[in-house]
Amino acid sequence: MKGFEDKRDFYRMMLNSEVAVTVIDEEINTHMSATCRDLSATGMAFEIDHPLALSTQVNVKVDSAGSQIQALDVSGRVVRVEQESNNCYLIGITIEEID
Template identity: 60%
Template sequence: MLSYDDKRDFYRMMVNSEVTVTIIDDEADSTLLATCRDLSATGLAIEMSHPMELNTLVKVNIDSANNSVQSLNVTGKVVRVTEETDDSYLIGINISEID
């Protein structure tokens, strides 16, 4: 029997990299640090110390560790929030645009 992960359209790459998350807000954009856990062509999962509201629009920047590889900047929407521990949340983001 196929698991849920086997039915994905795009391969999910495991990552353990610090990212900058900017919450897109009409009044004031706020920026925070998080850890990217995995990444695919259509989404990513980040780990952070507090939850985010579903449907929050965000920009995520993943800096490259190698000068020959460009950093990744994406815009997306929070589609899933899972509490991992008391101070750790896994946030699923659906990518809508890649800069």
Template identity: 60%
Template sequence: MVTFDDKRNFYRMMLNSEVTITIIDDEANRQMTATCRDMSAEGMAIEMDYPLDIGTRVRVKVESSTQSIQSLDAKGRVIRVKEESADCYLVGIKIDDMD
């Protein structure tokens, strides 16, 4: 739960949504699916099966469940990686740009 004691500039919105991640730094623009746990105006936490390197540039797409709300298409970079368990990594992404 986010409280006023949280040191973040923006509150985090809890999600459990499937996202598509494209590795921008990869020549092949490799794509994978993951789960977005939470998101704020500046970043998001993504749960993945394997880690990404710190500094990796990515594009994250969150499809909208309704036509009245636009899908999220953001570019950012990996700023944190935490191993939660075997084959489960929490990847922190700082959002640099949104389309």
């Protein structure tokens, strides 16, 4: 049975890893670096220096720490935006596809 504090269906791994984020747009795709804070089977949270709009489509690539493990490439949608400080926003996405 899950405790009152944790109602998640999947375990969340806490990370502090650089990731490459691509904002998917009909006109131009914007590329940026971010810091991944956590990752689960259904979502991810990363820090960037400006907010993204809710429902923005993104692609996030997490490089592998070694040659034995494949890099993680996910597509998802922004579901949460929290300003943590000046020029620091925590972006939560729901993972919709894993390549």
